[in-house]
Amino acid sequence: MSDWDNDGKAGWGAESTPPSKQDSEAGDSQAPEERRDWKLIEKLVLSMQSEQRKSRRWGIFFKSLTFIYLFALLFLLKVPVESGLKAAAGPHTAVVEINGPIAADEEANADDVIAALRDAFEATEAKAVLLRINSPGGSPVQAGYINDEIERLKGEHPDKKVYAVISDIGASGAYYIAVAADEIYADKASLVGSIGVVAGGFGFTGLMDKLGVERRLYTAGKNKAFLDPFSPEKPGEVAFWQNVLETTHQQFIEQVREGRGDRLKENDQLFSGLVWTGEQALGLGLIDGLGSARYVAREVVGEKKMVDYSRKPSPFKQLVDDLGVSVGSGLAQALVQSRLELR
Missing domain, CATH: 3.90.226.10 (2-enoyl-CoA Hydratase; Chain A, domain 1)
Structure with a gap:
């Protein structure tokens, strides 16, 4: 924890200890690896989201196609049989x-x-x-x-x-x-x-x-x-x-x-x-x-x-x-x- 000394400069209090050089070097060596891991995870998540979006689009497409097919089938079953032109113009x-x-x-x-x-x-x-x-x-x-x-x-x-x-x-x-x-x-x-x-x-x-x-x-x-x-x-x-x-x-x-x-x-x-x-x-x-x-x-x-x-x-x-x-x-x-x- 940092605080301010009497001169208004930042410093370390009695209960605080500054990071050692060894810790700093360890953090510097791990940061790029962690960043790569996070980038890979981020790419994986984005890829999964993209695949889900595509899957949803195809799902909507096929559901719509099925609905249209069933509607057409129902129409063909229910449409009344043709009875000719009952009100033909002229004799x-x-x-x-x-x-x-x-x-x-x-x-x-x-x-x-x-x-x-x-x-x-x-x-x-x-x-x-x-x-x-x-x-x-x-x-x-x-x-x-x-x-x-x-x-x-x-x-x-x-x-x-x-x-x-x-x-x-x-x-x-x-x-x-x-x-x-x-x-x-x-x-x-x-x-x-x-x-x-x-x-x-x-x-x-x-x-x-x-x-x-x-x-x-x-x-x-x-x-x-x-x-x-x-x-x-x-x-x-x-x-x-x-x-x-x-x-x-x-x-x-x-x-x-x-x-x-x-x-x-x-x-x-x-x-x-x-x-x-x-x-x-x-x-x-x-x-x-x-x-x-x-x-x-x-x-x-x-x-x-x-x-x-x-x-x-x-x-x-x-x-x-x-x-x-x-x-x-x-x-x-x-x-x-x-x-x-x-x-």
Whole structure:
């Protein structure tokens, strides 16, 4: 501790001792080393802070990117399916597409098709409704729903005609829908008809015997295992199922006769499940003329402007379907289910 002497000069008190030369030399020798250590520590701390800042920036970037991705994904899932231009400017021909297999889990399902039909019929500037069909058929229930709804909407809008136009194929359940239209058109090479019912599956009993696999099935109700693919066929069950097919076939025939009326040229083959070209179908009265959708809109309806009211799957669902995610489940269903189809 320093104090001041009588002359006002700094000095060392009685209890204080000045630093020795040895201590001074030791302090001088350690100071540069300590300064280097502190500089290294300072650099390390600054480096760590810099890395933390960079890490935070990248963290914010990736979190933002994830948020944008999830937001876009949610948007694609929640965005309503397209229903066409419901308020199109000027008169037009309303188009409703029926593409691919007709089933509850397909694009051509009754809910979406019926919703599109209602929009098309309710559009005041739609001069007519055109069903553009390209389908091999499918569920008789889904096809029946659509057929019934077309008839109901025609009753509510008697001044608005319905035209069905078949492109590549309009068979079975697709033709079941088409007969609800006022007129049906197709290309001369289109495939039309196939008025019949089919149900199929697979039997694995022989394979199971070869593999040494034992089937164990427990049911309550003697017919609960009806047509089980892993059990031998029973004549009684086959006869019962055949009766179901025949009944459904007769319902199909009745709808065709009701829709086509005296335009049909009936023969022994007409309702046998055979399919004809558009040119042959015209001779049998299954269609009313040859032509494309644009031809019908332009020449028959008289309004060449076409507006598509079809409901489309969301982009996300389309992407998933394109990637084939549902292939496995579809294959499993095909192997174990016996599904009734108009084909």
